[in-house]
Amino acid sequence: MSLNKVTTRQIVMKQYQYKLKAYYQVFNSMVILQVIALLFSTGGIMFRGGRGFGLDISLNTYTADMIIIFTFLWAFINAITITTKAYREDDFIFVTNRQTQHLSNMLFLITASVIGGVTAVLVGYLNDIIFFFTTDPKTFAGYSELITPFDVLTGVVATSLYVLMFCAAGYLVGVIIQLNRIFTVIIPVLIIGFLIVGGQTEGIPVNVRIYLFYVGETDVLLFMLKSLVTSALIFAGSFFLLRNKEVRV
Amino acid sequence: MNVIETTGLTKTYRRMNAVDDFTVTINDNTITGVIGRNGAGKTTLLKMLAGLIKETSGDVRVFHEHPFNSLYASANSILIDDQMLFPEALTLSELLAQGARFYPGWDEAFAQQLFDYFSFEPKQIHEHLSKGKKSTFNMIFGLATRCALTIFDEPTTGMDAAVRKDMYRVLLKDYLAHPRTILISSHHLEEVEHILENILLIDDGTLHLHKSVEELKEYAVRLTGPTALLGQWLYNKDVLHKKQHSSDMMEVVVKRDFPLEQAERMGFHVTPVAPSDVCIYLTAKSEGGIDDVFK
Amino acid sequence: MVDINGSKPIYIQIAEWVENEILRGHFKPNDKVHSQYTLADMFNINPATAAKGLNVLHDDRIVYNKRGLGKFVTDDAKAIILEKRKNETLKRLLRDVVIEANHLQIDEQELRDMLEDVIRDHKGEKT
Numbered sequence: 001m002s003l004n005k006v007t008t009r010q011i012v013m014k015q016y017q018y019k020l021k022a023y024y025q026v027f028n029s030m031v032i033l034q035v036i037a038l039l040f041s042t043g044g045i046m047f048r049g050g051r052g053f054g055l056d057i058s059l060n061t062y063t064a065d066m067i068i069i070f071t072f073l074w075a076f077i078n079a080i081t082i083t084t085k086a087y088r089e090d091d092f093i094f095v096t097n098r099q100t101q102h103l104s105n106m107l108f109l110i111t112a113s114v115i116g117g118v119t120a121v122l123v124g125y126l127n128d129i130i131f132f133f134t135t136d137p138k139t140f141a142g143y144s145e146l147i148t149p150f151d152v153l154t155g156v157v158a159t160s161l162y163v164l165m166f167c168a169a170g171y172l173v174g175v176i177i178q179l180n181r182i183f184t185v186i187i188p189v190l191i192i193g194f195l196i197v198g199g200q201t202e203g204i205p206v207n208v209r210i211y212l213f214y215v216g217e218t219d220v221l222l223f224m225l226k227s228l229v230t231s232a233l234i235f236a237g238s239f240f241l242l243r244n245k246e247v248r249v
Numbered sequence: 250m251n252v253i254e255t256t257g258l259t260k261t262y263r264r265m266n267a268v269d270d271f272t273v274t275i276n277d278n279t280i281t282g283v284i285g286r287n288g289a290g291k292t293t294l295l296k297m298l299a300g301l302i303k304e305t306s307g308d309v310r311v312f313h314e315h316p317f318n319s320l321y322a323s324a325n326s327i328l329i330d331d332q333m334l335f336p337e338a339l340t341l342s343e344l345l346a347q348g349a350r351f352y353p354g355w356d357e358a359f360a361q362q363l364f365d366y367f368s369f370e371p372k373q374i375h376e377h378l379s380k381g382k383k384s385t386f387n388m389i390f391g392l393a394t395r396c397a398l399t400i401f402d403e404p405t406t407g408m409d410a411a412v413r414k415d416m417y418r419v420l421l422k423d424y425l426a427h428p429r430t431i432l433i434s435s436h437h438l439e440e441v442e443h444i445l446e447n448i449l450l451i452d453d454g455t456l457h458l459h460k461s462v463e464e465l466k467e468y469a470v471r472l473t474g475p476t477a478l479l480g481q482w483l484y485n486k487d488v489l490h491k492k493q494h495s496s497d498m499m500e501v502v503v504k505r506d507f508p509l510e511q512a513e514r515m516g517f518h519v520t521p522v523a524p525s526d527v528c529i530y531l532t533a534k535s536e537g538g539i540d541d542v543f544k
Numbered sequence: 545m546v547d548i549n550g551s552k553p554i555y556i557q558i559a560e561w562v563e564n565e566i567l568r569g570h571f572k573p574n575d576k577v578h579s580q581y582t583l584a585d586m587f588n589i590n591p592a593t594a595a596k597g598l599n600v601l602h603d604d605r606i607v608y609n610k611r612g613l614g615k616f617v618t619d620d621a622k623a624i625i626l627e628k629r630k631n632e633t634l635k636r637l638l639r640d641v642v643i644e645a646n647h648l649q650i651d652e653q654e655l656r657d658m659l660e661d662v663i664r665d666h667k668g669e670k671t
Contacts, residue, residue, distance in 0.1 A: 003397050004353035006324040014350055022336040090336045092301060094351040097318040246302040280590060418588060425581050425591060446592040463596060466553055513643060
């Protein structure tokens with residue numbers, strides 16, 4: 001009989017590499033979603049028309065919002081998926097404990113967020129390029145902003161961090177559902193109820209406050225700090241909830 | 250060295266004790282059969298040992314560590330059962346490759362040879378295999394890990410008789426070459442008893458007995474003789490099982506705590522009782538059997 | 545071969561198999577007998593069971609231990625085995641015969657005649 005010592009670090013890395021290989025379908029679904037979003041976007045998502053002074057005016061705003069939103073949705077669902085029974089049990093066929101399982105899940109979601117963020121931004125620019133070649137230049141009013149490499153970089157970082165927050169949120173939701181099935185009903189009700197009713201503090205609805213807390217943050221570094229701390233807290237909470245979860249019961 | 254030590258180990262599901270105040274010690278380099286009727290608590294016990302589920306009370310130690318959330322225990326033990334799910338995105342050969350990455354003692358050549366012998370295809374997906382094939386793959390995987398504690402819970406489900414025989418032969422040969430601690434639970438004790446050293450008999454979640462197979466073989470004897478004579482002779486004997494052959498002939502299984510010559514001299518027909526039968530009689534709910542239902 | 549489901553414990557069958565090999569001269573005095581692992585592999589049994597069989601031989605002084613090397617046949621192994629078979633196996637067989645004869649209500653003289661017949665037949669077969 002020979003006994004082998006392993007370290008948490010070793011196993012987390014092995015689990016992480018295993019997950020990149022085993023969960024690759026996640027990226028297929030991402031590509032599909034982003035392509036669908038691109039198709040929706042190329043038509044222009046906002047249309048304003050008007051008449052006056054003998055002129056017909058129509059104004060189309062082209063944005064990549066759809067692509068970003070779809071990517072968030074993908075991140076959220078994808079994170080829920082990896083908390084499900086089948087995925088958790090798979091880990092226990094190999095060497096793991098609940099700690100290495102969560103750490104490797106987190107690493108995987110961070111990777112997925114970066115990939116999601118980069119592709120979303122790039123597909124967004126692709127959207128612009130398609131628009132550029134398919135629209136009559138005479139009616140082209142110009143970009144709303146100038147693109148510099150720094151813009152691209154901040155765009156990627158910010159998008160990735162948003163995607164990461166959605167991953168973290170999805171992971172937490174998934175974990176809570178794993179604790180009790182009844183949350184599959186309760187959580188959507190809470191979220192929808194919250195969006196409709198909201199709570200109010202000092203006259204401003206809480207959901208608006210949350211929105212302003214992140215989206216309203218103009219300082220890039222401060223935003224990075226806010227989103228990273230938020231994700232870390234949510235991941236820590238998820239780990240705490242699932243630290244004693246049994247498998248193959 | 251003690252590989253497994255439990256003291257007062259208890260697991261409760263909905264106020265029912267699946268495993269109840271279970272105290273046992275298992276040494277290294279032994280093959281132990283975990284035997285019991287359906288629902289006796291075998292699987293629950295094995296899952297606690299593998300660190301998959303957590304005890305309600307009592308203590309469990311595997312390599313002197315608490316297996317639930319111990320990375321050390323996880324790296325040195327594995328539980329193979331028929332409900333194992335492998336990631337669907339990986340092919341069989343990729344699964345073996347992952348096994349090699351995770352388990353430090355993994356024997357690649359051994360895994361590959363058996364993989365070919367049982368004619369698996371590298372590109373097959375575990376989920377698409379037949380039940381028997383799944384079990385065969387799982388067993389190969391479990392043996393290839395060379396884990397110091399390898400646990401098989403009903404490993405031969407769905408296998409045909411020839412494959413079962415082959416797999417137990419493989420298990421024995423691999424154990425001879427690489428001694429380690431192996432637990433096997435099975436409904437078919439007669440199929441595995443030859444390769445076992447010890448037997449752990451579980452009944453209603455409690456430990457009924459923990460003996461060597463050889464001891465169990467001499468645990469009881471079957472006596473056949475005239476009902477009147479045998480019935481009288483039995484008055485201070487520990488009877489495990491009784492069966493009336495005809496109105497004047499009776500068969501009994503008694504604990505063997507007397508010289509056999511005594512019974513032979515009385516003219517009773519004395520035959521040995523197979524360990525699997527001893528286990529059935531010891532865990533039977535009454536002295537009689539299914540025949541009593543029809544009386 | 546070893547009969548897994550036979551009435552005799554497997555370790556006794558293992559011991560008897562080794563004894564037979566010694567009687568046939570396959571193992572000579574001071575030869576190394578098979579290890580528990582070889583026996584386990586040959587007979588498809590747990591090595592602990594094989595070891596128990598070897599221990600029986602050791603207790604009967606049919607084999608001796610060389611530390612770290614294994615078990616070896618003693619000088620008078622053959623004589624011990626023959627004596628043992630005489631005392632145990634043969635007596636036991638005879639006792640079974642007597643018990644069975646009782647069942648069948650065969651008297652002593654008839655039993656003796658039968659035995660003499662068998663001996664005579666056996667001699668006839670040999671010559």
